Amino acid sequence: xxxxxxxxxxxxxxxxxxxxxxxxxxxxxxxxxxxxxxxxxxxxxxxxxxxxxxxxxxxxxxxxxxxxxxxxxxxxxxxxxxxxxxxxxxxxxxxxxxxxxxxxxxxxxxxxxxxxxxxxxxxxxxxxxxxxxxxxxxxxxxxxxxxxxxxxxxxxx
Numbered sequence: 001x002x003x004x005x006x007x008x009x010x011x012x013x014x015x016x017x018x019x020x021x022x023x024x025x026x027x028x029x030x031x032x033x034x035x036x037x038x039x040x041x042x043x044x045x046x047x048x049x050x051x052x053x054x055x056x057x058x059x060x061x062x063x064x065x066x067x068x069x070x071x072x073x074x075x076x077x078x079x080x081x082x083x084x085x086x087x088x089x090x091x092x093x094x095x096x097x098x099x100x101x102x103x104x105x106x107x108x109x110x111x112x113x114x115x116x117x118x119x120x121x122x123x124x125x126x127x128x129x130x131x132x133x134x135x136x137x138x139x140x141x142x143x144x145x146x147x148x149x150x151x152x153x154x155x156x157x
Contacts, residue, residue: 009137011075015130019099022122023106026115035113044108052105059098062087075134082142084149092135092155096126131155 029035037044065088066073069081073095087094100123107115138146 055101
């Protein structure tokens with residue numbers, strides 16, 4: 001019987017935790033040395049809510065599509081279907097874009113520049129330690145079908 005762990009992307013740390021850890025580091029830095037974003041309170045707050053809401057909606061819609069396709073959105077579990085509908089027509093990673101929008105939105109709401117300073121590191125970790133593993137796994141699992149999808153849909157936006 002094949003090892004179930006072999007049928008996964010090999011991602012070892014859940015991606016939402018990568019975002020949460022980066023945000024936590026930025027928040028801790030803000031407690032040590034406050035650095036406000038510097039944008040008007042009303043506009044900053046409105047933009048924060050819009051980005052946070054859009055991020056949650058985007059990530060949730062992607063998760064719903066995974067569930068409807070009968071596959072798991074959790075990268076440590078086997079993928080049984082290639083999801084290419086909904087936001088996946090525009091980006092191969094709507095969940096990670098949604099998490100990034102939520103991250104930026106909450107950063108604006110708490111009026112702290114530090115999490116924004118940490119965000120590029122978070123995105124680099126997501127790109128090289130999560131997405132790279134997921135893409136290699138999907139290419140092994142779905143072959144030409146996934147390569148064709150990669151050719152027509154961007155990784156981010």
